[in-house]
Each structure stands twice: as C-alpha cells, then as structure tokens.
Amino acid sequence: MRKRAGAVVGAVLLAGASLMACSSGSDEGGLDIPTFDPEAMASEDAAASAAAAEASASAEASASAAGVVSAESLTDAELGYYVVSIPEDLDEAQAQVLADYVAYDKATWRVWFTGEGIDDVALVATGDLLDRIYENYSNLNGEHSNPPVSVGISEVTVTDDGTLANITTCVDRTEMTDVDADGNDITDPATQNRVEYSTQMAPGSEGEWLAYEETALSWDECTTGEDR
Template sequence: MGHLAAALRGRLRRSLTGLLVLLLACGPLVACSSESDDNPLNIPTYDPEAAASAEASESAAAAEASASAAASAEAAGIVTAESLSTDRHVITSIPEDLDEQQTEVLEAFVNYDEVTWNIWFTGTGVENAEPLTTAEEYQIIENNYEASSGQTIEGTVRISVTEVFAMSPTEAQVLVCDDQSDLTSYDAAGQENTDPDYLRGRFEILVTFTNEGYGWLVSEEARLSTNECTVQ
C-alpha cells in the first residue's frame, strides 16, 4: 500500500472505487493502523505484525472449534474415527451410515484391538484380553504372549476399518487394513529384533465376533493378505 500513501500526500481527493478497494484490503485477515502524520484522510495502513497476530488468532480459533466439535460429537454418542483413536492406536477411517448393531460391533472391535495391541506394546496384561474373546481365541492369544518371551513393540499402528458385517443378531465380522510399517520390536533385553516380513507392512485382517448374550466376543482373527490393502 506504499504507493497509495504517496498518492495521498500529493492529492487528497480519492475516488469512491479506490476507497472501497482499500477498505476491502483491511478485512478480517488484514490488520491495519490509522495513526500516521502522512495520512490526512485517516485511512488505515497495513501493519504486518498485527496481521500475523490476527492470522495466528484465527488459526487457534479454528483448531479450538474443531476440537470442540469432536468433543460434542463424542458427548452426543456419535462414533468417529477420531473418537476411537489413541496416540499409538489410530483409527484412520470407518464406514459411514452404520446401524446400531454395526456400531456396537465396531466399538467392540476397537476395544479388543486396542487391548491386544497394548499387550504387545507393553509385554504385559494378557489377562485383559480374556473378557473380550471366546475361550478358544483367548488361548491362542495367551500362547502367542508366552512365546513372545517379554518382547515389546514401539511405534504407532494405523487401522482403516473397511467393512462391518452383521450377518445375524449373534454373528458379525469386521474387515480392516492394518498399517504396521511404523512398528519396531525389542526382545526382553531391549535389543531390537524386528522381523520386517512379519511385523511391518499393510495387512488385511478379518475379525469374527459372536454374541451369545454376553456382549460381542472375538472368536477368530485371520490375516488375509500382505501389502495389498490400503489405509485411508
């Protein structure tokens, strides 16, 4: 706007069009100042520092509004990928328009998956999986836990829920794509022992649930493919 200020020193008459352009330039995202001896018409001039401050305030307000909207959705019982996520167990996407049963199955899957991943992350707490699985499936998890011999995993697993199938009031399945490319494993002594062919990659997994009146329990977990699915 320097050329506008110079022109004002030479002539005080401004056209209505020029004045409107200047006023529009000093909109919500542009901070202006009207204090200047070289500005006889008291027309605001651009202040870079104030503009940066105003933009930062708008960004902070937008972030706060987004967080508030997510909190409101969670409080209203609306299930979202964000509300189902934790720092190291991130749900990247979920199917839209799930009915009540499908939503229950989705929440049961996320709870089960987070609990079991926490077992492998920490090397502890295998008993936490027992209330979430059938006796046969829990035995498989317990055997894998004992075979891991204190191994732990670090990193973040990202899960895209592809489909939630409700076959009957007592049977359901969840199809997911797990992105485990960020994971690293360590033995009980703290030495890295990552097996990239087994641990890292994108894995399509089908989890089967049964409900015999005690809530949705995992009865089977099967890996269908490696590096063929996509995490959205």
C-alpha cells in the same frame, strides 16, 4: 512381532376447494357426506403429529447411538493405536460391533506393546482366538513391539438374526519396531507391512461382542483408507 492369532410419517391431508357442511342425513343427490367436525379433525392432526414426532425421535436416537463412534473417538494416541477410517452410515448394531471390535484390538495391542493387560483380553475375546493370544503371550520372553499401529476399518456386517458379525480391517505396521528383553532392536523388515484381516465376532453373555476368529486375507495389498 504382533501375534494376530458397517420414516417420516406423513399426515393424511384432506385436499379440495371447499368442504360443504352437508348433513349425513340429507337425501339431496343421494350423497353421504359426513358433517365437518373440527374437533375430530384436530384430534386426527394431533395423532399424526405425535406419530411423526415419535418416528423422528426414534431416528435421532438411532443416529445418535451410531454417531458415538468415530475414527477420532476410537483412537488411543497414548497407546499408539490409531483408527484412521471407519465406514460411513453405520446403524446402531454396526456401531456397537465396531466399538467392541476396537476394544478387543486395543486390548491385544496393549499386551504386545507393554506386556501388560493379558487378563483384560478375556473380556473381549473368546474361543480358540483367546487361546492363541495366551500362547503367544507366554512365548514373548520379554520381547515387545513399539508403536505406532494404524487401523482402517473398511466393512462392518451383522447377520439379520444378530448372532454373528464380521469386521474387515487393514492394519498398517510399517512404522512398528520390535525389541528383545534387553532393548535390542530385533525388527524383522518383513513384518513392517500392511495386513488385511477378517475378524469374526459373536455376542457374549451380557450382550457384548467378542472376537473369536481372525484370518489374514492379504499382505501389502490393502489400504487403511486415509485417502478416502
């Protein structure tokens, strides 16, 4: 009954057998070799080390930000919503998009499972998609779905200018059932399937990503990726 409306900075090393301590003013052989200055060399080494540390810290910060999302952390077992796979090696921007997508997906499934939380959907969706969710909610008439639902996220893309993102998912509803307002089973076996969706998202006014369009791509052809 679900109404659906992813440098290491190298210090420059001076190599050689030995360095002659020749004055730059020497005219022997016409060579212009600077005087060895241990303080200057120490300063250069310190600058190179600082640059390397800064690059390493930046890389670690990005990895940490991307690492806060995992299939386990995105799953809500109490709701009956299970994320079983996500793409590997997400960068910080992709990780944020994924987290905001799952916030949208959970909010809508909470409505279909419990009939509650419709006001929260406006925080995670917008445009025609939000209007369709409102319309479907108004037509529930006490009906609701029973979990579980499993979701595999296969792709997370963000445009270079950061104005659009796309999430590709496989939603497994094979174990989900539907009941009417009196608790009678009204499950349609045709809806106990796996559906591949493409969901478009755009930045909101406070930097969050909002779902604004969702399209079904295939039925019973996708996999949630549990075997990956």
